[in-house]
Amino acid sequence: MGERxxxxxxxxxxxxxxxxxxxxxxxxxxxRKGLTQREFGELVGYGPDAISAMERGVRTLRPxxxxxxxxxxxxxxxxxxxxxxxxxxxxxxxxRHPEWYRSYAALEAEAVELHFYANFGVxxxxxxxxxxRSVFAKRRPFLNEETIExxxxxxxxxxxxxxxxxxxxVSYVLEEVALDRPIGGPRVHADQLRRLxxxxxxxxxxxxxxxxxxDQHPNMDGAFNLLTPKGHGQVAYxxxxxxxxxxxxxxxxxxxxxxYGIMRAMALPPSESRKLIEQxxxxx
Numbered sequence: 001m002g003e004r005x006x007x008x009x010x011x012x013x014x015x016x017x018x019x020x021x022x023x024x025x026x027x028x029x030x031x032r033k034g035l036t037q038r039e040f041g042e043l044v045g046y047g048p049d050a051i052s053a054m055e056r057g058v059r060t061l062r063p064x065x066x067x068x069x070x071x072x073x074x075x076x077x078x079x080x081x082x083x084x085x086x087x088x089x090x091x092x093x094x095x096r097h098p099e100w101y102r103s104y105a106a107l108e109a110e111a112v113e114l115h116f117y118a119n120f121g122v123x124x125x126x127x128x129x130x131x132x133r134s135v136f137a138k139r140r141p142f143l144n145e146e147t148i149e150x151x152x153x154x155x156x157x158x159x160x161x162x163x164x165x166x167x168x169x170v171s172y173v174l175e176e177v178a179l180d181r182p183i184g185g186p187r188v189h190a191d192q193l194r195r196l197x198x199x200x201x202x203x204x205x206x207x208x209x210x211x212x213x214x215d216q217h218p219n220m221d222g223a224f225n226l227l228t229p230k231g232h233g234q235v236a237y238x239x240x241x242x243x244x245x246x247x248x249x250x251x252x253x254x255x256x257x258x259x260y261g262i263m264r265a266m267a268l269p270p271s272e273s274r275k276l277i278e279q280x281x282x283x284x
Contacts (some may be wrong), residue, residue, distance in 0.1 A: 004188045014159040018089050022082065027055040029073035044068045049110050049164060056157060059106040063087055068173065071155030101152075104237055109161060113169045113228035115260055117219065122178050122192060124155045125162070126199055132156065134184030167204040173263045179280050186284055193281045200274055208267035209276055218262040226257055 030040050037048040037055070044065050053059035053124040063083045070079035108114065108125075116123045122131065130229075132155045136148045143151070161168060179196075182189035200207040225237045232280075236256045245252055268276060 009267065018085065019060060022061050022079075022086070023055040023057040024067055026073070026079070027060065029069070029075055029079075030055075033073050040069075040072070043072055047110075051258060052160070053106045055107045059109075062251075069085075086089075096209055104244065105158060106249045107227055107229050107235070107237075108158060108225075110230050111161075111168055111227040112230050113226075113234070114161070115170070116172045117224055117260060117263060118172065118178055119223050120177060121181070121183070122174070123172065123223075125159055126172070126196060127155060128188070128191050128195050129156060130184055134188055160270065162199065162202065162205070167202075169204055170202075171206045171208070171264070172248040173208050173210055173260065173267050175210050176276075178276060179209065182284075190284050193277055193284075197281075200270065200277075205275075206270045207273055208264060208269045208270055209273040210263060214266065218266070219259040224256055224260075226260060250253045 001173050009240060025107050030037070033040075037051040039049050041051040044051075045068075046065070050059060054061045054065070063086055066079040066083055066086065069075065070077060073079075114125075116125075121135070124132070127135070129152060132152045133148065136143055152273075162170075179193065183192070199205055222238060222240060226234055227237065228234045233250070234253055234257060238245045238247070247256070267273070
């Protein structure tokens with residue numbers, strides 16, 4: 001069987017735009033009906049986090065959900081009418097990965113465990129709004145203001161993962177350089193360090209710092225994330241120069257998880273890491 005040709009950027013953008021537009025439509029109809037995301041989710045068979053992801057366009061609104069939603073939300077056939085387009089978009093967007101693995105944002109939003117290794121910058125879920133805006137404003141090639149604001153909004157919306165119940169288990173290993181690089185200037189950097197302290201105080205989060213002075217390191221291959229999606233085994237995600245790689249092969253994931261475990265053992269414990277962050281904040 002031959003492989004389907006790669007989706008062009010225009011096709012991919014069109015598919016994403018369809019689901020974003022549908023998500024906004026469903027959210028409008030749901031709120032007009034006076035239903036919370038939890039209440040609506042119970043009626044269509046999904047949790048509130050899944051409904052949130054669908055309404056933001058980061059998770060596919062499946063035809064069966066649209067069918068139920070059309071009646072529940074008094075859409076008058078409007079949602080039923082777009083089901084053929086949704087089915088076509090789903091067919092065009094299929095890859096060799098299973099359906100539950102097609103959207104990293106959806107995976108992250110529903111994961112029961114999240115583990116991050118950052119080798120040069122603060123990970124997105126930990127960034128303040130000003131830090132994120134500074135990151136996107138200095139990217140090359142330059143982004144226009146509209147794109148910058150959209151990316152900042154999208155990044156901040158992902159941080160809802162910290163507000164979920166039940167809370168996921170989250171850990172970070174940050175290279176010390178991530179604490180030293182003053183992205184956005186002294187004020188923005190100070191606020192960023194304070195956010196690390198606040199998030200690190202959460203019961204379900206551990207932040208550890210890998211000191212620069214260590215003379216050995218088990219992973220010089222770059223940053224990565226490890227996720228355990230609800231109902232599935234652990235997977236890994238890497239991104240280099242804008243090229244994402246979603247890793248599901250169990251042996252590859254095991255090797256990355258092994259490196260992460262060694263790094264956690266080598267890094268400062270969470271309490272010592274906190275003291276180091278506080279020290280760097282005081283020195284600004």
